[in-house]
Every structure is written in structure tokens, then in C-alpha cells.
Amino acid sequence: xxxxxxxxxxxxxxxxxxMLLTLLPHLVPTLNIAxxxxxxxxxxxxxTLVDVLRHRTMFAVKEAEDxxxxxxxxxxxxxxxxxxxxEKDHSFSLDNSEKVNxxxxxxxxxxxxxxxxxxxxxxxxxxxxxxxxGVDGLKAIKKAGGGIVVQDPAASVVPYMPQQxxxxxxxDMLLHEHSLERFIQYLADKSQ
Amino acid sequence: xxxxxxxxxxxxxxxxEDMVEVHGYDFTHYSRASLKRRIIRLxxxxxxxxxxxxxxxxxxxxxxxxxxxxxxTVNVTEMFRDETFYRTLREDVLPxxxxxxLIRIWHAGCSTGEEVYSMAILLQEANLLHKxxxxxxxxxxAVLEQVRSGVFPLHQMKQYxxxxxxxxGRKDFSMYYTAQYDAAKFDERLGKRIILATHNLVxxxxxxxxxxxxxxxxxxxFDKELQDRALKLFDDSLEALGFLALxxxxxxxxxxxxxxxxxxxxxxxxxxxxx
Numbered sequence: 295x296x297x298x299x300x301x302x303x304x305x306x307x308x309x310x311x312x313m314l315l316t317l318l319p320h321l322v323p324t325l326n327i328a329x330x331x332x333x334x335x336x337x338x339x340x341x342t343l344v345d346v347l348r349h350r351t352m353f354a355v356k357e358a359e360d361x362x363x364x365x366x367x368x369x370x371x372x373x374x375x376x377x378x379x380x381e382k383d384h385s386f387s388l389d390n391s392e393k394v395n396x397x398x399x400x401x402x403x404x405x406x407x408x409x410x411x412x413x414x415x416x417x418x419x420x421x422x423x424x425x426x427x428g429v430d431g432l433k434a435i436k437k438a439g440g441g442i443v444v445q446d447p448a449a450s451v452v453p454y455m456p457q458q459x460x461x462x463x464x465x466d467m468l469l470h471e472h473s474l475e476r477f478i479q480y481l482a483d484k485s486q
Numbered sequence: 487x488x489x490x491x492x493x494x495x496x497x498x499x500x501x502x503e504d505m506v507e508v509h510g511y512d513f514t515h516y517s518r519a520s521l522k523r524r525i526i527r528l529x530x531x532x533x534x535x536x537x538x539x540x541x542x543x544x545x546x547x548x549x550x551x552x553x554x555x556x557x558x559t560v561n562v563t564e565m566f567r568d569e570t571f572y573r574t575l576r577e578d579v580l581p582x583x584x585x586x587x588l589i590r591i592w593h594a595g596c597s598t599g600e601e602v603y604s605m606a607i608l609l610q611e612a613n614l615l616h617k618x619x620x621x622x623x624x625x626x627x628a629v630l631e632q633v634r635s636g637v638f639p640l641h642q643m644k645q646y647x648x649x650x651x652x653x654x655g656r657k658d659f660s661m662y663y664t665a666q667y668d669a670a671k672f673d674e675r676l677g678k679r680i681i682l683a684t685h686n687l688v689x690x691x692x693x694x695x696x697x698x699x700x701x702x703x704x705x706x707x708f709d710k711e712l713q714d715r716a717l718k719l720f721d722d723s724l725e726a727l728g729f730l731a732l733x734x735x736x737x738x739x740x741x742x743x744x745x746x747x748x749x750x751x752x753x754x755x756x757x758x759x760x761x
Contacts, residue, residue, distance in 0.1 A: 326650070379519035387517040389520040389706065391562055410522075428690060
């Protein structure tokens with residue numbers, strides 16, 4: 295039997311928020327999963343995002359803090375202007391080193407770190423966006439045996455990022471508004 | 487970024503042990519996730535083909551030590567980064583420091599010195615620079631040379647000028663430097679009150695008493711134990727009623743010295759020593 299998914303890692307850039315907001319109400323505590331969300335955005339939108347997400351979910355929503363331990367049924371948002379990494383003891387580390395793919399936080403950095411720590415128990419979801427951040431991260435998750443889901447480029451506001459991912463590796467499934475139930479089932483199959 | 491050569495966790499530990507044993511640099515209490523990423527990045531940048539080759543270089547080539555320290559530690563910094571932080575220094579902290587006859591400030595982990603020069607500008611504008619000493623220390627001797635030069639990339643000046651204005655600066659920022667090709671050379675009067683020294687927060691002790699210690703975005707790279715040790719070192723180095731300033735995602739809250747401090751009212755990451 296495959297090990298259950300412990301973490302759903304979500305990366306997105308331009309145009310990704312609407313899909314995220316559509317997805318969140320479908321996530322139920324019985325999935326027993328933690329979410330780590332890395333969205334490219336302006337510094338000034340830091341607290342706004344946590345507030346926006348909070349109204350759409352039964353999960354607790356908070357900005358990920360340095361040295362905080364990851365818990366299930368919680369959505370952790372990467373703060374702006376820091377990379378978010380994960381330690382072997384499942385606690386977060388913040389890092390303000392150079393931008394990666396012109397981005398800080400970088401989706402690649404978080405996905406690669408999660409792959410290193412969680413291996414086959416992490417699933418990466420890459421949403422709409424205008425650059426290629428996240429593609430190497432998905433590759434690392436794939437290599438570690440984790441799950442790969444990509445927003446359907448045809449259903450993305452900005453298809454470039456999910457298309458780059460699909461050019462680089464196969465996805466377990468494509469996500470769009472009409473496949474949300476199937477996505478939850480996909481998570482549940484491995485989460486029970 | 488995917489490096490060609492991946493290192494295992496055991497190989498990372500081996501390199502860290504070599505650094506202690508051969509060179510006396512102890513990174514074993516640094517947060518592993520970031521450190522591992524930096525080491526793999528270095529291996530990729532310098533195109534090592536095997537772990538054995540990398541390890542040989544680290545152990546045997548003394549000139550590679552500086553390169554290792556420089557690349558593994560993070561040296562990303564800005565002038566007047568976090569506008570509300572600098573506004574608070576300007577409006578709430580400096581007026582208190584002004585009451586001391588001599589102001590001693592320690593920038594611990596100063597990197598290339600952008601924050602030290604930002605502070606020198608604040609002090610200059612408060613007419614306090616002449617009675618201030620700014621101690622700027624870092625583990626990495628190469629960055630201290632850059633602080634000494636007072637030269638920063640010219641292309642950053644637009645951003646720094648915006649930061650300066652947003653943090654409450656009222657002057658024309660360009661009066662503080664002269665442009666030379668692609669470099670901005672800062673006014674020597676600002677650099678005159680800066681004292682540079684290498685200092686390792688892991689192994690070195692307190693070396694003076696200060697009224698303000700700034701250590702921003704340094705302790706996020708430490709594990710909890712080393713964070714606490716560094717905070718004790720700062721506590722030992724801070725005068726009563728002095729100030730300790732940390733990075734925007736760092737806190738005193740969980741440390742053993744927290745009872746000696748009160749965070750300033752507007753919740754910026756500045757604490758006052760009350761005991």
C-alpha cells in the first residue's frame with residue numbers, strides 16, 4: 295500500500311488565487327493533511343492573503359513561522375520575502391537568501407525541501423502563473439515518490455506555469471473546477 | 487535549481503564535521519534545510535564531480551575556506567529594508583539613545599553593511615553620529631572588506647532611496663553617495679564611526695556593552711539551541727534599558743532571556759531590556 299499523503303504543497307503565481315479559493319472549501323479534516331501554500335505576491339499583501347483564505351476553509355490558516363512544527367488540518371502560508379523550508383523534524387525554517395526564479399518565496403525551494411523531508415507523503419499542486427517556478431520542485435517531489443497535480447492550463451488564467459510543468463513531467467491528474475471532487479478523492483485514497 | 491551532484495544528509499554532516507575539525511568553524515547548530523541547500527548550491531556552482539573531490543577541497547585547500555564560508559552563509563541585505571522598522575528606530579529608539587553621552591551600537595552579522603550605513607544615516611540626521619560608535623561584525627572576513635569600502639551597487643540606489651523616503655527620510659538620498667561608474671561610494675563621514683571585526687556568534691564571546699544591538703535575519707539560520715545561546719550573548723552585551731532589534735520573522739518570545747525584555751509598543755521586532 296502507498297503511504298498516506300501528509301502534506302499538500304500548493305504553488306501559484308499570477309492568476310492562481312481564484313482556483314485556490316475554489317479548492318479550499320472542498321478540503322475536509324478527515325483528509326488529515328497539512329497544506330503549505332507558496333504564492334508569489336507583493337510584500338504589502340502579506341496579511342491579506344491569510345485573511346482571504348481563512349474565510350474559505352474549516353482548516354486553521356496562518357503564516358508559517360520559523361521553527362514552528364507542521365500540524366495537520368492547518369494551512370501554512372509562506373510569508374513574503376522569505377523562502378520557506380522544512381527540517382527533518384517537520385518544523386519550518388525561513389531563509390532570506392537570493393531570489394530563485396525571480397521569486398522569494400520560491401515554489402521550487404519549498405517543494406524541493408518538502409520532497410527531501412516528506413518523500414512519498416507529499417503531493418505537489420502547481421497552479422496558474424507566468425514563470426517556471428515550481429517545475430523543478432515538482433520534479434523533486436516526483437523523484438521522491440510523491441504525487442503530482444497540475445492545474446489544467448486550459449483552465450488557468452495564465453497557463454505558462456502549469457504548461458511548463460506538463461512539458462517537463464507527467465501529472466497524476468489535471469485540476470480544474472469540474473475535477474475538484476476527483477482531486478479530493480485522489481487525496482483521500484492515500485490519506486485514509 | 488537542481489544541482490547535478492546531490493549530497494546525502496550523511497555527506498553534509500561529514501563536511502560540517504570537517505569544518506569543525508580542520509578549520510574550527512562550527513556550523514553544526516545551523517538549520518539543516520537551508521544549510522544543505524547552500525552547500526548543494528556551492529557544489530553546483532563550483533562544478534564538483536564527486537563528493538570526494540568536494541571534501542578534499544574543503545579539507546586541504548586553505549583558500550577555499552573563505553569561499554565556503556562566504557557562500558554557505560547568506561549575505562542578502564538592503565538599506566532601510568522594512569520601512570516601519572526604520573521609522574521606529576528614528577522616532578522611538580534614537581531619541582532615547584540620545585540621552586547617553588556615548589552611544590555604542592552592535593550590528594551582529596552585518597554582512598555587506600547596508601544596515602550599518604542605514605543606521606549611520608539615521609544617526610547623522612539625528613545629529614548623534616559624532617558621539618556614536620557602530621561595531622559591525624560578521625563571521626565572514628570578505629564581507630567586512632566591502633563594509634570598509636563603503637561602496638554599494640549603483641543600480642540598488644533607486645530602491646534604497648524609495649525605502650529611505652518610506653521610512654521617514656526627508657533628505658535627497660543621493661547626497662549621501664557619489665556615483666562612480668556602476669558603484670555608489672558613500673560619504674566617508676558615515677564610515678568614520680564604524681568599527682569592523684570578525685566575530686562568530688557560535689564561538690566568540692561578548693566584547694563590549696551596547697545600548698542597541700541589531701541582529702536581523704541571522705538567527706533564522708540557527709537551530710533553537712544556538713538561537714538561545716546567541717540571545718544570551720546579546721543579553722550579556724546589552725546595558726540595562728538598551729534595545730535589541732531582530733528580523734521581521736524573528737522573536738525573543740521562546741528564549742530563556744525573554745523575561746528580561748519588553749517588546750516596544752508598536753510591535754516592531756525591537757525589545758527593551760527592563761531587567
